[in-house]
Amino acid sequence: MRPNRFDGFCDACSVHVAAGGGALTGLPGQWRTWCLACSPQPPERGAHDGWHRLPLASLDLETTGVDPHGDRVVSYALLDEPGFEITGLVNPGVPIPAAAAAVHGITDAMVAAAPPPADALAVVLDWVDTLVQRRVGLVVFNACYDLTMLRAEAVRHSLPQPDWDRLLVVDPYVVDWGIERGQLGQRRLVDVAAYYGVSVDGAHDATVDARAAREVAVELAARHAEVGGTPLEDLMTHQRAWYADRAADWNSYARRVGRELDDPDGWPLTG
Incomplete structure (x- = not known):
């Protein structure tokens, strides 16, 4: 809204x-x-059990741009069980564009002494692999961007990769679309968080965004029993279908105005 x-x-x-x-x-x-009195509000939290009552991990990346295949990671936040939090800067090996620095505040000077991608992202990829092995759900807002970026970096630097096909992903961006079907307008992380009463103090900081995304995921599941009560394995199927529906909806508009089309099969990894 x-x-x-x-x-x-x-x-x-x-x-x-x-x-x-x-x-x-x-x-x-x-x-x-x-x-204001009549504006749409989310339903109340329910008493149902579901994956929102289980441990959930969360990941967020800040990057040099918006192309997940060609741009580079400059910072990351990994949130796991209570007390587990790994964050870090990455020296991408390329200049950070001014437009990107203006969004997340990370400059070339700040990453000059940071580890190179081959070292820093090996930690991230290894952690994701542990989630696959432990069957812990990973919350990533707009997962097809961050996970595609992470996979592209792994290929670029010849790093071992997790079994992406077995990774359990919860994408609040896609789940929210599946519930609302785009009827509430723009739904960036700050928009969905505000709707569900989740505080985002310092958006575009990887730790802040990862924490907010996980809290939003929990609220989505707690307030929508049809989402929270669905096993994560089945939720993966639903999210692929919702993403395909969202892509079809966008593409019908994009064709009319000459915009780039989305891949309906591009979740949770594109291309």
Whole structure:
């Protein structure tokens, strides 16, 4: 959801809503205006059991850009069982573009003395492999970006890789789309976190984002029994289907406006 930019009337109660005084949801051509009292809210937490009551790991990467195949990792955060947290900087071996540094605040000077990718990312890949062996779910917001980036770095530096096909992934970005079908508008991590009451203090810091993603995943499962009560192995199947649906939805728009198409089979790894 986002604030409404123009005056309108609440879709639920028809009260007048001044610009900036309510919320806006929906898709282009199908916008809906809400007063604050009527704006969509998530359901209450349920008492059901599910994977949200089990240990969950979380991963986030900060990078040199938005191309998961060609850009490089500059920092990582690995969150596992309580008390386990590994974070680090990576010297990518290439300049960090100013646009990327403006987002995450990591500069060339900051990574000059950091380990090279072959050393730093070997730790990350080994940890992911332990999750596969332990059958622990890994939370990654927009997993097809981070995991594709990690795999590309592994190939680039000839590093051992985990069995990606056996990795259990929980992607709050995809799960949220499966629930809401895009009807709540833009759903970046900060948007989904705000909707579910999860604090994000310092977005685009790998540790902050990894922690917020895991908390959002737990809220999604706790508030939607059909999600939380689904075994992680089956949730993988659902997420692939939801991602394919989201890609089809995006591609119908992208074809009209000449934008790049998404691969409907690109979750949790693209290409």
